[in-house]
Amino acid sequence: MSASILIVEDEFLVALEMQSILEENGYRVLGIAADLAGAMEYTSQSIDLALVDLNLRDGLTGPQIGERLANEYDAAVLFVTANPRMLGDGVAGTIGVLTKPTDEETLLAATRFALRFREDETAEAPAAVLRFR
Template structure:
């Protein structure tokens, strides 16, 4: 079964482009969430990886979403944001961050890396990704 990915992004065109790219590469996109409540609504569906923006429809809730999905629901979390410096040294339990705008190669290599890390497999971070921890 293809890994399941949740996109947490409030800019619908960005989210739809990410969804299209991921599906073309064989991933199963569970859905698109634009805020904390809708992101946590997907949590019981078995998220392998969440791609989380920082500033969403309900404000700067991305770090909380990432921490909760990783800590409470054992999802892999990769932040995708135009403001990576807002994450400082990272968010406990999450994998890392890539900067927006991103391209297909950067997104798919970061997703493949994050999924390997989540499974405990050896992996080298792609140049576009800043790893936490």
């Protein structure tokens, strides 16, 4: 069974591109959420990985979404944002940040890393991923 991934991104074309790349490479995308309420609608399902932007349709809710998904729902969380400095030292329970824009190879490498890290915290991060811990 392939990993289940939630994309939390309010730029629809960016989200669709990420979904296409992930699905073409065997991952199961649960859906796309554009805000906090939308993301929480997916919590009844098992989320292996959430790719979360910071600034969403309802404002700077990405850090809150990431923290909740990681700590309350046991999802691996990787932030995907054009503004990584906004996260400072990171968000408790989350893995790291991937800077947008990104390409297919980098997105897939970051996804593989985040899923491995979820199982083994000694997993080595690719250069494109800034780890919080």
